[in-house]
Amino acid sequence: MYVWTFKPRSGYLRQLTSVDDHCDRQHCKNETGPRCSLTTNGSLVLHDVGLYDAGQYTVTTYHVRRTKDTMDTFILHVLDAITQPVVRLLCLPDGRPVVSCWSEKGTNVSTSIIANGEEITPEGGTSLFNVTSSAPWNISCSISNKVSQKTISVHYSMCPVPLSEPHIEVSCLLDGSVEISCRIDNGSEPSFSWFVNGNITKSSSTWKVRDNVISGSSIVTMNVSCSAKNTISSVHSPVTAVSCPASELYHMARKIVLYFLYNALLISLMRDGICNQGNP
Structure with missing residues (x-):
């Protein structure tokens, strides 16, 4: 018989599947990861692999007397795909412009930055890249790993200045x-x-x-x-x-306007009355 077990990078060892002496299979329980199945020759197949499936997979075979025969261990590393890079141009206190570029997701990434057609290098031990050309700057940042690559291009006419509180x-x-x-x-x-x-x-x-x-x-x-x-x-x-x-002031202005309108109307009515009295 043989047994497949799984130990994630952080967690407990647990059995995934097995085949007993009578070739009866205990299939993977796929309610949780890793999702898996067995082939006819006993190989383990993983489905919908994600970061949580990374870890140690071990297959152990046993003699009929239940003594251990062989044991093989496989380490699975899972790389997370890269998301769209983010580029920022900063000005250091001494006036030198530097560029930072990163991706919110992605594992084992490498970064390449080109400013005004020239590849630039990071400042020693940091993730800031020195910009040696003069403004304006056309900057292209490319981030890649073994499963994905993303590139973004931006234009800066000047070094941006952080905003004060509005x-x-x-x-x-x-x-x-x-x-x-x-x-x-x-x-x-x-x-x-x-x-x-x-x-x-x-x-x-x-x-x-x-x-x-x-x-x-x-x-x-x-x-x-x-x-x-x-x-x-x-x-x-x-x-x-x-x-x-x-x-x-607005209320006072309204009162003054209404006062003059009222008096103008009153005068008009009085004139009409006088005119009507003079015309039998």
Whole structure:
């Protein structure tokens, strides 16, 4: 008889399948990984292999008297496929530009970076690659392992500068509407997103969104915040309670206008009455 066992990289040894003296098979239990089956000659076949299937597979044969005969062990290494690379250009305090490139997933990867047609080398012992050419930079990063390869190309016209924390500025208009600005003191090429009461906000009948400025009605108090990001940083402002009820000046202006309209109407009515009295 013979028995197949499996020991993952971290976990306990367990039996996968076996064939007894009468050639009766105990098949793989495929409710959990690794999923497997036996061939007619007793070989183990793995299906839908993933990272969790990596480990030590052992087949042991026994004599009829149940004494161990042979034992062979196989180590399975599983490589994770590479996802789309991410490239970042940074400027060191001394002004030198460096590039970093990585993949969120992937095992045993190698990285190659070309800047302005020239392959660049990593800074000793780090994952940062020195850029020796002058701006602008056309950068291509290729990451590969034995099962996959991904390449990405990006263009930089300058060294990006990290963004400082944004802050909200509120301007209340006479009619009770509001204009809100998202201000950043430092940083390059930011793009902005707006959140009202925790929900992302885009241009609509309620709000007009223009990059780092939104405007709309704010009769009731709302919680407003903004976020900004560029190629090397992402920041978020504190939440600000915003409310712009119609101002006293607005109410006073309305009263003055109504007063003049009322008096103009009254004078008109009085003139009509006088004219009617003079014409029998």
